[in-house]
Amino acid sequence: MATLALASWATNLTYTNLTPGVIDSAVKSVYNWAGCAIGGYTQDAPHIAQNTTQLSFSGPPTSSILGSNGSISSSFVDAQTAALVNGIAGHVDDYDDTHLATIIHPAGTVASALLAVAEWKSDPDAGVPITGQDFLTAFVAGVEAELKLGLSVWPEHYDVGWHDTSTTGSIGAAVAVGKLLGLDTTRMQHAIGVAATQVIGMQEFFGSMTKSFHVGRAAQSGMLAALLAENGFTSSLQGLEAQFGWLHVVSTRENASAYFEQLGSIWEIQQNTFKPFPCGIVMHPTIDACIQLHNETLDGGKSVSSIQAVNLLVNPEVLVLTGKTDPQTGLESKFSIYHAAAIGLLFGEGTPTEFTDDVVKNQTVVDLRNKVKVMTDDSIAEDQANVTITFDDGSTMEKHIEHAIGSLDNPLTDDELKKKFMDQVTRAIGGQRAEKANDAFTNIGNLSDVGKIRMLF
Numbered sequence: 001m002a003t004l005a006l007a008s009w010a011t012n013l014t015y016t017n018l019t020p021g022v023i024d025s026a027v028k029s030v031y032n033w034a035g036c037a038i039g040g041y042t043q044d045a046p047h048i049a050q051n052t053t054q055l056s057f058s059g060p061p062t063s064s065i066l067g068s069n070g071s072i073s074s075s076f077v078d079a080q081t082a083a084l085v086n087g088i089a090g091h092v093d094d095y096d097d098t099h100l101a102t103i104i105h106p107a108g109t110v111a112s113a114l115l116a117v118a119e120w121k122s123d124p125d126a127g128v129p130i131t132g133q134d135f136l137t138a139f140v141a142g143v144e145a146e147l148k149l150g151l152s153v154w155p156e157h158y159d160v161g162w163h164d165t166s167t168t169g170s171i172g173a174a175v176a177v178g179k180l181l182g183l184d185t186t187r188m189q190h191a192i193g194v195a196a197t198q199v200i201g202m203q204e205f206f207g208s209m210t211k212s213f214h215v216g217r218a219a220q221s222g223m224l225a226a227l228l229a230e231n232g233f234t235s236s237l238q239g240l241e242a243q244f245g246w247l248h249v250v251s252t253r254e255n256a257s258a259y260f261e262q263l264g265s266i267w268e269i270q271q272n273t274f275k276p277f278p279c280g281i282v283m284h285p286t287i288d289a290c291i292q293l294h295n296e297t298l299d300g301g302k303s304v305s306s307i308q309a310v311n312l313l314v315n316p317e318v319l320v321l322t323g324k325t326d327p328q329t330g331l332e333s334k335f336s337i338y339h340a341a342a343i344g345l346l347f348g349e350g351t352p353t354e355f356t357d358d359v360v361k362n363q364t365v366v367d368l369r370n371k372v373k374v375m376t377d378d379s380i381a382e383d384q385a386n387v388t389i390t391f392d393d394g395s396t397m398e399k400h401i402e403h404a405i406g407s408l409d410n411p412l413t414d415d416e417l418k419k420k421f422m423d424q425v426t427r428a429i430g431g432q433r434a435e436k437a438n439d440a441f442t443n444i445g446n447l448s449d450v451g452k453i454r455m456l457f
Contacts, residue, residue: 002241002256006148007188009263010141010175015133017264018140023445025269026136029143031421031441032097032274033107034066037090038437039352039424041067045209046089049216053081062123063116064454065089069429072455079116083173083223087112087216091165092209093352094334095278095424099271100382100408102150102164103281105215106272109169110142110176112219115450117177122451129449130180136445140269142176142222147268148259149240153251162250166201166214171246173222174229181230186237193235194225196246206280207324207332274417276406277350279334280322285385285404286312286337290344293389293399297345305364306392309371310341313386316376323374330356342368345389351423383407433457 018026040046050065054077061073063082067089068075077085090096090108097107118135121127146168150157158164174195178188198221201214229235240246240256247254277287297304314337324336333339333355342365343354359365380386388398403409412420418438425434436457444450 002247002260003189003192003237003239004185005257005260006145006175006240006263007185007192009260010145010179011183011185011188013137013141013179013264015137018137019267021270022140022267023136025267025272026140026143027442027445028274028417029097029107029269029272030111030136030139030444032417033090033111034437034441035421035424036093036096036108037086037112038067038428039095040089040092040212041065042428043089043092045092045212046085048209049088049213050077050081050085053084057081062126063119066454067428075454079120080220080223082116082119083112083219084216086115087219088212091215092212093278093355094280095275095352097272097274098281099147099150099268100273100281101271102147102154103158104147104150104168105165106143106146106169106172106269108215109146109166109173109218109222110139112216113173113223114138114142114176114180115453117180117223119451119454121180122449129451132445132447132450134180135447135450138176138179140267141179142172143269143272144263144267145175146172148263149256151268152254152256152259153247156253157251160251161203163201163203163205163211163214166218167199167250169215169218170195170198170200170222170225173219174225175222177223177226178229181226183226183230187229189237189239190233190235191226191229193237193239194228194233195222196239197235198225199246199250206321207327207329207335209331211331271408273406273408274412274420276412276416276420278352278355279340279350281406282315282318282382283322283337283340284406285383285401286314286318286387287340287344287350288404289385289387289399289401290341291348291350293387293397294345294348296397296399297389302391304345307345307368307371307389308392309390310345310368310373311388311390312337312341312372312374313377313380314374315380315382315384316378317382319374319376327360330360333360336369337374338369338372339365341372341387383409429457
């Protein structure tokens with residue numbers, strides 16, 4: 001009865017059920033996503049998607065493209081297009097939030113769909129404006145749905161090659177939008193079923209624009225599922241647990257009933273983390289170590305150019321997910337542990353600027369990348385790394401990372417999260433608008449009409 005259990009919990013959830021910690025995590029998750037969506041819109045992928053769909057297929061402009069730096073009139077599209085483009089923009093830099101237990105990036109699919117609908121419903125002819133409290137309640141419902149679902153099939157579902165951010169994300173988006181629309185339990189079950197049958201996303205496409213398409217399409221699919229269900233479209237009421245339902249088709253193991261029993265008592269959103277670096281999260285301990293070694297090298301009067309060898313000791317999953325030895329594009333470099341080590345040592349930073357096509361092809365970067373050797377050890381946790389560099393005079397420096405910055409044990413501070421937001425948003429839309437966007441999204445819970453948030457910056 002997994003589908004019924006999830007639908008019943010979501011339809012009965014209220015804002016008063018949310019603890020202060022859950023609310024804080026939800027606001028930070030939406031805030032972090034907004035920064036990524038605005039900053040990521042400078043990339044090619046969201047523009048290609050928008051240009052491909054808007055002119056030929058788009059309806060009346062009701063919902064915003066968050067990162068658009070044009071006039072208000074040129075920044076709005078129909079809700080489905082907005083969900084797709086914002087979803088792509090929010091994930092294309094691989095800078096978004098991460099639930100470490102499943103490696104799911106939960107906010108993008110849910111927030112992209114929710115905001116598009118909230119803006120559409122802000123029109124007096126379309127419905128009742130969505131308050132900040134209602135928005136956050138729906139957001140939490142969607143995030144909990146996708147994360148509990150992801151846990152119930154982890155790791156078999158991921159290990160076979162699915163991209164679980166999007167395979168669960170369409171269902172999370174459907175639950176969130178369904179909650180916003182006020183679906184009853186039966187219609188919520190149908191929405192879950194329609195979303196479940198639109199399963200999308202495989203790991204083959206990591207390092208390409210298609211990875212971010214997974215998130216945009218999942219947001220769009222989940223939104224459509226909820227809208228169809230609202231209008232009486234039927235599905236299976238057991239879309240998750242039936243013999244040929246989602247759980248059994250996409251995984252060789254599932255434990256949804258046990259995880260759904262935890263809904264409302266164990267909140268997965270409080271296990272959400274925020275990336276300090278825009279790349280595969282298993283590379284973060286190495287970048288953390290290399291940035292520290294960069295600084296210590298300079299402080300010690302040595303030159304980074306005198307490094308002759310770089311030796312990494314990391315968790316085995318690092319090479320499985322980020323083993324690209326010779327990336328050719330910025331997107332591919334986000335899945336290259338060799339590139340990660342090189343840019344950390346050379347630049348002492350790991351921002352979107354270090355993961356561009358130009359930096360990937362920079363000969364100095366290539367030369368250092370070729371000096372990186374990687375060994376794996378099962379005893380090294382995924383948030384740990386050991387990096388040793390050898391200089392041309394034979395001397396060495398070593399750095400061990402016990403818990404990488406951005407991990408649950410070493411999370412970004414509020415100031416660091418704001419710096420990340422402001423850096424991305426300022427580059428995209430300028431400092432003045434970035435400050436206004438910061439104020440708008442940190443205050444989202446107090447808004448009387450979330451659909452007007454784009455007008456605040």
